[in-house]
Ligand SMILES: [Fe+2]
């Protein structure tokens with residue numbers, strides 16, 4: 079028997095290079111949400127909405143591909159976007175927990191869209207000034223995309239919240255379902271802290287986000303929830319149990335044929 | 341983006357909207373089809389997704405289908421024929437002497 | 444602007460004018476007089492076509508979450524989204540004939556209108572995305588290109604839009620199969636299996652033989668249908684067989700051979716009983732496809748109602764404001 083070690087076993091989950099870790103975090107957010115939105119296609123309340131959700135998913139998938147590809151290049155270990163998307167396990171994913179929770183009904187999905195797109199709107203707006211050229215370039219494009227995503231979610235939250243009684247009840251329940259995952263988006267992040275000028279400090283996004291979202295919620299005659307618990311740790315690979323079901327579905331085919339081209 | 345918000349309801353389902361796309365600057369809006377939406381703002385957003393997925397447009401109009409007043413094909417003769425004999429409205433009506441260009 | 448006309452011309456005169464327009468290949472437009480049979484035929488055909496696009500999203504939608512690369516995931520998502528758009532273009536064309544999309548969807552949900560039987564086959568492996576793009580979209584394009592010249596204006600225009608978008612669908616399918624057939628042995632086997640399963644159903648997409656087709660003659664006379672089912676099917680076979688060679692995949696038909704005399708490929712007998720069975724509802728996925736469609740519609744009802752209520756509320760509010768001003 080070997081000498082017992084006194085330090086707790088530590089599984090390396092975060093890439094050593096903070097820039098890689100940062101890019102992977104943002105890329106995973108977009109990838110996992112695109113995956114969730116993809117589940118809606120053929121199930122939307124109206125065919126027009128199948129197309130709208132598809133558009134948003136495609137935008138997010140596009141963002142994810144740029145971010146993960148670049149992360150792979152910076153890392154320099156020969157991993158491309160697919161190696162990062164398909165060959166990492168739960169503990170290596172760095173997305174916030176919000177994006178991995180199940181779709182629920184249309185109200186839950188729209189609540190999540192409002193929260194996330196308003197967050198991404200502030201994020202990409204700020205990243206236009208990143209000193210990392212790729213991030214600044216992507217931000218210029220992404221800010222247009224998320225402007226549309228935020229508007230789409232806003233229109234729906236208004237129509238569900240201020241429509242029928244059932245719509246109102248379900249929309250409020252949708253907000254209640256996702257609000258525990260909000261604080262995590264704005265939590266201070268040690269990876270971002272190591273990248274001044276390149277990354278955005280998440281807490282700095284909270285005030286403009288709050289102003290926008292609270293206005294929408296009020297106009298929709300809804301109430302901003304006050305959750306009793308908060309998710310934390312997605313950026314450190316500590317996820318909800320849901321991610322462990324999403325990933326096998328996404329990854330199994332790719333993994334079943336190691337090294338194959340598609 | 342400005343929209344008029346309302347359209348007459350259909351007996352079931354959301355009202356129908358006609359969609360017009362300006363494919364690029366310098367061209368007029370062209371009718372491309374229709375879609376259903378609860379109101380003008382949503383109609384405009386749906387039109388973007390349904391009819392301009394490949395960047396086909398720089399500007400969109402949506403109009404409640406019920407707001408369109410159309411001439412009837414039965415009236416085609418009294419309505420449009422009088423224009424047919426006003427050939428002088430068309431440039432090809434005029435003889436241009438040989439050698440004159442850019443007229 | 445609306446001009447009052449005292450009395451419409453008598454029906455016989457209208458019919459003559461309609462016949463002349465058809466003979467002169469002049470497009471019929473929504474407000475033209477048209478025989479009731481022409482209108483009904485078009486509604487049935489366009490609706491069935493629209494339903495096929497919408498139900499057709501499901502077999503491919505089945506693989507969006509599992510696509511084996513991010514590039515493939517994006518392409519597949521865009522393709523399935525296109526099919527939704529095609530459905531909408533077609534419902535929009537049908538609505539110019541005086542039916543409501545909601546009515547047509549109700550007929551679909553009640554099983555009173557059909558959609559293409561091809562979508563009642565399951566998509567069992569990733570290679571099925573390739574076979575569907577190559578064969579099913581390929582057959583659809585073959586059927587649809589002549590419809591761009593359909594005598595009914597809105598249908599023809601919808602088909603022009605659709606055909607433009609379809610060209611990428613067939614190519615991406617071919618590319619999937621090409622990559623698989625040049626990949627690992629397991630991938631190649633997967634590709635062959637998909638072609639084995641989708642080949643015959645694709646040939647059935649052109650409909651029964653002309654000798655057994657009930658609506659063909661009248662549709663042809665009306666300028667809705669331009670070519671016979673058998674002629675289009677033959678063209679499809681002639682186009683596809685050489686492509687299979689490029690793919691290095693075998694067409695599952697022992698009777699398939701080049702016929703020097705006719706200048707066409709001769710192919711084996713199609714199992715029409717299978718098609719009949721599936722049209723009657725006894726296909727592997729009929730019940731599943733319909734259930735998904737109905738569930739989406741029913742579970743979306745509260746969303747549509749709420750948006751409707753919001754629109755009424757705010758239209759009323761807008762009227763009140765402008766009255767006050
Ligand atoms: Fe299509």
Ligand SMILES: [Fe+2]
Pocket residue numbers: 526580609612
């Ligand atoms: Fe297609």
